[in-house]
Amino acid sequence: MTRPAIQVRDLTKQYGSVLAVDQISFEVAPGELVGFLGQNGAGKSTTMRVLTTFMPASSGYAWVAGHDVMYESMEVRRKLGYLPESVPMYPEMRVEEYLLFRAKLKQVDRTVRTKRIEDCLRRCRISEVRRRLLSTLSKGYRQRVGLADALLSDPPVLILDEPLTGLDPVQQEETLGAIQDLGGQHTVLFSSHHLPDVEKICDRVIIIDRGHIRFDDRLSNVRAQAPVLVFDVRGPQDAVAKMLKDYPGVTEVHSVAGDDGGHGFEVHTRNGQDLREAVAKKIVEAGWGLRRVDLRRPKLSDVYMRVVFQRG
Numbered sequence: 001m002t003r004p005a006i007q008v009r010d011l012t013k014q015y016g017s018v019l020a021v022d023q024i025s026f027e028v029a030p031g032e033l034v035g036f037l038g039q040n041g042a043g044k045s046t047t048m049r050v051l052t053t054f055m056p057a058s059s060g061y062a063w064v065a066g067h068d069v070m071y072e073s074m075e076v077r078r079k080l081g082y083l084p085e086s087v088p089m090y091p092e093m094r095v096e097e098y099l100l101f102r103a104k105l106k107q108v109d110r111t112v113r114t115k116r117i118e119d120c121l122r123r124c125r126i127s128e129v130r131r132r133l134l135s136t137l138s139k140g141y142r143q144r145v146g147l148a149d150a151l152l153s154d155p156p157v158l159i160l161d162e163p164l165t166g167l168d169p170v171q172q173e174e175t176l177g178a179i180q181d182l183g184g185q186h187t188v189l190f191s192s193h194h195l196p197d198v199e200k201i202c203d204r205v206i207i208i209d210r211g212h213i214r215f216d217d218r219l220s221n222v223r224a225q226a227p228v229l230v231f232d233v234r235g236p237q238d239a240v241a242k243m244l245k246d247y248p249g250v251t252e253v254h255s256v257a258g259d260d261g262g263h264g265f266e267v268h269t270r271n272g273q274d275l276r277e278a279v280a281k282k283i284v285e286a287g288w289g290l291r292r293v294d295l296r297r298p299k300l301s302d303v304y305m306r307v308v309f310q311r312g
């Protein structure tokens, strides 16, 4: 069996009386691109800081590329590229100057240094700003310079803390593309609040909530879940809801916002049966206005909302 690129077992981190991470366990396989999600304060950065040897755990274990983060921190650092939430930089340096300085610090071999920097500039889509002073870069470019820095030593594992936060839509798209290109060649664990973006590029997502892992699955499994039927009906809300609930094969009905004047309903059916035509007919026969019929495939946001709202 292949050794996991990241392995976390019963990891706990306490800041004084604040229990930030409570006995979490998960693994990331080599080459996987995993989204690490959770509300503000859920414990994402804390987990990442322990994995990057930035701070020690209170208890439990973690290994990166097979090295213990506690006892083999130098080895872990050699195998790891880390993009922190806010990238510390030297404003008076030019982009390529900064990357050269960082490459020397990271002891990137002199014979491959120039090529490696060129490679990182290209992969992070920042070649056009290579001569610019860091102080004059927009946040999107700064983030990608930080990403290039994380990639300099060509580490097998990358940990990126909210690389998309605070970027405009174009910058977000550029940065997302750069991260997507890393998948397969590197193992990437990245935290984000941008669910549609995570959905676009990740193989798997882990959701942490109040220090506990609440969800850990492949996105293909999320998409394979039963679809939901959506109806917008102009009619008495309670009567419509009762008819839908009583319809054979329907297992759950939820009221949601409807289109102007109508009531929205999300309908779950046994084994994901597609009852659109049959239910629509029943609505029309009852004399109610049918404004919309739809079949919605489950999305990451559905899973996320369920996890966050169903917590105890």
Ligand SMILES: Nc1ncnc2c1ncn2[C@@H]1O[C@H](COP(=O)(O)OP(=O)(O)OP(=O)(O)O)[C@@H](O)[C@H]1O
Residues within 6 Å of the ligand: 015, 018, 019, 020, 038, 039, 040, 041, 042, 043, 044, 045, 046, 047
């Ligand atoms: N240095 C610290 N001292 C005390 N408490 C801390 C410290 N850092 C984080 N915390 C607390 O630990 C908990 C987890 O914080 P963490 O920063 O890991 O969350 P997060 O999921 O990264 O949140 P965000 O999305 O806002 O970055 C929060 O309750 C936070 O207030």
